[in-house]
Amino acid sequence: MSITSRFSPAADHPGIGLSGMIPDPRARAAAMLVGLGVSVWINVATFPADPGVVVPVALAVAALAWLVLIAGTLLTAGARGAHVAAVSAVMCAAGAVLAVTDANGLIFTGVAASLAAVAFDPVAALVLSTAGPVAYCLAAIPHEPFPGRLLSTAAVALAGLVAGASRRETDQRARHSTLVATERRRTELARAEAELAGERNRLGRELHDVLAHTLGALSIQLTAIDTLARTDAPREKLITQIELGHELVGTGLDEARQAVRALRGEATPLAAQLERLCELHQAALELDGSRQELDADTTLALYRLAQEALTNAARHAPGARVSVRIGFGPRAVTVQVSNSRPAPAPDAPAALHASGGGFGLQGMRERVEQAGGDLQAGPTSDGGWRVAARIPYRRGNLGNRSDGSDR
Secondary structure, X not given: OOOHHHEOHHHHOXXXXXXXXXXXXXXXXXXXXXHHHHHHHHHHHOOOOOOOOHHHHHHHHHHHHXXXXXXXXXXXXXXXXXXXXXHHHHHHHHHHHHOOOOHHHHHHHHHHHHHHHHHEOHHHHHHHHOHHHHHHHHHHOOOOOOOOOHHHHHHHHHHHHHHXXXXXXXXXXXXXXXXXXXXXXXHHHHHHHHHHHHHHHHHHHHXXXXXXXXXXXXXXXXXXXXXXXXXXXXXXXXXXXXXXXXHHHHHHHHHHHHHHHHHOOOOOOHHHHHHXXXXXXXXXXXXXXXXXOOOHHHHHHHHHHHHHHHHHHHHHOOOOOEEEEEEEOOOEEEEEEEEOOOOOOOOHHHHHOOXXXXXXXXXXXXXXXXXXXXXXXXXXXXXXXXXXXXXXXXXXXXOOEOOOOOO
16 A cells, blocks of 8 residues: 555644644644744754765755645645655655754654654554664764664654654544534434424424315305305205304314414313314214323324314215214223214215315324324224224323323
8 A cells, every 4th residue: 555545634734743733724834934943943053063065955955845845735725645755754864864963953853753643644654754764874874883873863753653643643533523523413403404394294284184174164165055045045044054154164263273282282182172073073972981181292193083084974974973982091092983884865064074185094094103103994894984093192191181090
């Protein structure tokens, strides 16, 4: 694997020492430039009386490599693979050559090793930092007995590797924490969007049911009134149908208020709602068990179930006997709507309530399942039809029975 392929995202802001912690590229470059100036001044101030040619050249090469790194930080908003590798190797080697005659040259070697450890994985950084000891050995042969400062050079390079690796680990942990926080935030936003979409669907479903049942029934009622008016029917019949139309409007307004209260989490007693609904549809209502206060979602789901079942009975079995039974059991509430075989001649008032505006069996099943229950629907042995739903009590409902029993 090449050194470039081992380049770490931590090198996006490599810097040198504390300058790497500065996020702004210009401020980071300025700090690096100050560090370069201090390092060059320290080395120049300790030059031997006769430095020769190699020492100034090595210092110039190390300084130039540092400048190249600064330029890369400014021009590319972060150094990249081969650029950092070349700078690290050249600076490390030049600092080691300086160390032959001036120990302060090891500043460049340590800085270069630290830079390599920040930008690359441990293996690649170790390979780049060996440029320092190797260059020192080659430069020291004609000047002093071996090994001379070789141990110091290796120690400085190792110290730079450790320091750089520590900062690399810190950067990676910070990046990982940021990624985790970002992902968590995205998850929370997705959940919030899903909840908002669900609430919109719920609101749309409630508006549809209220308007469809009420306006559908009212449309049929107005048609009946128009027919009576055009056929010169007795005044009493016309007045009766007009009063029934007013009753439908009032019922629609009540249902709209109930839907709004349910969306706010305010529940109306289920039995009271079904009593009015059964009276409108001329259906018998039976209560079994001790009444219990239900949460708004459960109440609304069972009310809409009964409403849709009664509407379907009026539409598909006009004139049939219809009954609604509510059962408050020990663990769940049940609602059952049954109708007998339709009579040969449907009576007009019952047929007028058939709006045909609900979601049908599939809509009823979805409502009940969303409330945590199950629904069964099918024909009965006497040729009629039965729809039954069971919804378990939710936490907080048990113990709220009106008669105080612990059923």
